[in-house]
Amino acid sequence: MRIKHNSTLLKLALMLVLLAGLAACSGQVVQPTEGEPAASQEEATPAQEGAAVEAPAEDVTLTVWSWRPEDEDAYNEIFDVYEAANPGVTIEFVAYVNTDYNNILATGLTGKGGPDVPQVRSYGGIQPLVEAGQLLPLDGEIDLANFPAAALKSTSGLSDGKVYAVPTGVQAFTAYYNADIFDELGLEEPQTWDEFIAVLDVLKAADYIPISTPAKDVWMLPLVQEAVGATRYGGPAFEADILSGAKDFNDPDYVASIQLVKDLQPYFPDDVNGVSYVDSKTLFLSGMAGIYLGGSFEVGFWRNEGPDMNLGAFPVPPAPDALVDTPLVPGWYDGSFGVNALSEHPEEAKEFVAWMATPEYGQLFTEKIKMMSAIPGMKPTDPLLQEFSDLFAEYPAAYMHLVDFRYGDPWGSNLMADGIAAMLLGNMTAEEVAASVQTGISQWFTPAQ
């Protein structure tokens, strides 16, 4: 039998390395979380006694968390402006992957070492944080006069009506078109539904995919329904009736608005249920599709990946039998920044988010992030974004299922998304989709009367 002493020695050595390694780790790493976080800064302060009394004069680092890794450079540029005006304050921007952000944030706001200023979801998405007392209320603390009421509603607690975050962006959703293809085929922006269908027919006849839209990543589908159907069900008036309980989603006009998506299916890519979000963008980028139903949040993407594309935007004209005779562009407030209730620098953090409520920040935001600012009147430098901004200002409507129906489980938008996908597959009718939405939402939603 081969019993080698050296291999035992090897193992002992490994164990020692392991133990040493663990010890080293704990030495380096545990200390900062164990001790008071301020301790490390004291060393840097020259006059210790003075610093102890007048703490605010110290250098402060505020950590900002976000779910938008693609904006990292832009945010750093924006925050440079704040740092220049506020010596002693450093803003550190950390972006996490969007799909796990809610989880990261919920835990991050629980313990030490979390962000001072987290980016938080709007409407229903902010409620769990509010209910758990993880954000500081901002009313009376900072000046929110620049925002319209609708913007502040997006960051208010449902139960107490207080504002818990500064809204930053607003999104609008409508039709992009490839102007080169339109020129080639002699097409113009349609003003009526008939013209819209005529445009789609010409595109189809010329072997272009008329409308590029995904039905595999279903979250886009409720937006598509709003973009083409909001006029049909009556837009804001219907929303008010739903909220008051005067109508429900089984309303024939609402059913008809869902049916519009099915009616447009011949103009979508073949096998649309197999087309992912990325695929649908690829179709539009590569010049295979004439129209893309999309959001203002995608302007930056087109500029990065298709800088040579000649793009325009138009609102989908009112559908036949529409209850509203002007187009409607659905929109919603998106992304806001709050203050962590456990922040060690609450005053500095509040000052910082107060700056985010100023036109100076709003203008920087729309220029650098390439999104519409939640503060009205900001001027995007990108003409396409300006076009979205103008359209939304002219034909405003709400993306109802996000704005009103994410305050409980299940979300209205998820029910719509799954329903429309099933409808496109032929597994559900428009009536059944509407009924599913009504059934799901009525479990937690009670009309206000």
Added chain:
Amino acid sequence: MRNQAVKKRKFSFADFGIYALLWGYAAVVLLPLLLVLGNTMRTTRQIFQEPAGLPTSINFDSYVRAWQEASFNIYFFNSLLITVLSVLLATAVSALAAYILGRYIFFGSKFLLSFFMAGLMMPFRLAIVPLFMMLNNIGLVDSRMGVILVYAATGVPFSIFILSAFFRQLPQELAEAARIDGAGEFRIFGQIMLPLVRPALATVAVFQFVPLWNDFFYPLILLRSTEKWTLAVGMTRFFGEFQTDWSTLFAGLVITTLPLIILFLLATKQIITGLTAGIGK
């Protein structure tokens, strides 16, 4: 004896068929991987224009970008430190426990074995919030140590499951002989038994290594400071909400996966020997 039997056979038609099948499946494995490699040499714009196209030139720009933009040298060190220490810790404590559980039957030994087994069945993301709260209370959030301990704990069930089966099969006579020579339990374990299950240790270590190296979920929740992030977490920086830099992402993923492939190539022989000894006889 077996060698003779093999030598007698000639390269026949059947052999040809076997190799054709083996190469055929190798192509099914490798060709899609080459597609990914090809896409690392194209820009994200090109990928969007033509998703399954071929690269026009051999270039490693995206690798350079991935390495620099995502501070890969730091992440690489963290990944190595966290994964290696977790695997070592888990394997060490599991070997000790598996020895006793595999070699002896005593009051509660059966219960303990299934107690350890239960961990195998735990849904991955189930207990992250309670776990986070506990680590937060004992000051182990944002600490590589915390991640190492959690990772090591998740490796314990599998390691004990495999190692106890190995220890169970070692002949009794060796231990008896040593015991007559006056060796204590720890010496028997360390000097006689442990060297005999070396292939099993390698197997257990590698099978723990792979998922830990690729995991980004625990570090995302448990680590705060970017300088403590691992490679897998670094990769998630390339995933935007609506924009993903595919080219850089894939280059980064290739860089991340290479060490695993090398490790596996080095360890295949040990693994096969280890598994053979453990389950074959």
Added chain:
Amino acid sequence: MGETAKIPVEKSHRKTARGVGRSAPPWPTVAAFLLPAFMLYTIFMIWPLIQAVYFSMYEFKGLSREGFIGLGNFKELFTRYPLNEQLPRAFMHNIAFFIGTMLIQNTFGLLFALLLHGIRKGKRFFQSVYTTPYLISALIVGYLWNLMLNPLFGPINNILKAIGLEALAHPWLGDPATALPTIILVNGWQMLGFPLLLFSAGLAGISDEVREAARIDGASRWQLFTRIELPLLTPVIGVITVLTFIRDFNAFGIVWALGGVGGEPAGSTDVLGLVFYRTAFQGGIDAFGLASALAVLMFIFIFGISTLALGIFRRLEDRLT
């Protein structure tokens, strides 16, 4: 202790395995061996699990714990629309996922292990190549096969069209009828190395004397396989079955990468892992308690079935060998 260690003949019998059966060392020694693993495992795995069970009986608002509601969360899981429809559907998909994966792993894994066992050159090479996908994160595998199978730009459909098999070109992941089988195949592609290595090891462990004896008795290759190799591989199949069961009922990454968070198209690839993810991270204010309840149910189910299966395989093994 009535039993003495038997001299092993062909096989090891679990209850009378060679080393086992001797009286244990004194308890301080036993404790010293067990304690490190026990502590580590109990603190960082079992304690959070117990907490999760405890939490599952409370109402949550965000992460803040409110009142005790007993089995209220469990009741919600089965009554709240559309969860009450998604949950059984996802459960059936997990079963299909498990059965499909088992078929692929045990047939192809065993087939390739047998082929590799018989060849002279390149054994290690093929083993390594076939195992490569196992090393790759689900992110790459998902992207890769989304692209390969893409109905618009995917090479697979393009090749089928190019060689005149246009009729076979299909939106594999976009059709509810083919999406789940496709994901099962991709999962099999990624995981094949695992059963392959185990079967290879199992085959290598069957002694040449046994094979030779069978050959002298005039057994055909098929008989050798069915009468000798397959019964001796029972423990391997047992290990693969239980580990695959555990993994497939926790399936998340690969399904998410190929079918999206909702198990698209139309929920045809939805599995419990995705339902859990959606409940926990895309739910309402009470999501945390609800998700804990779901996780507890999943754990109980997986634990129960696995324990049962391990017992069955042990008995089967004893009978066959």
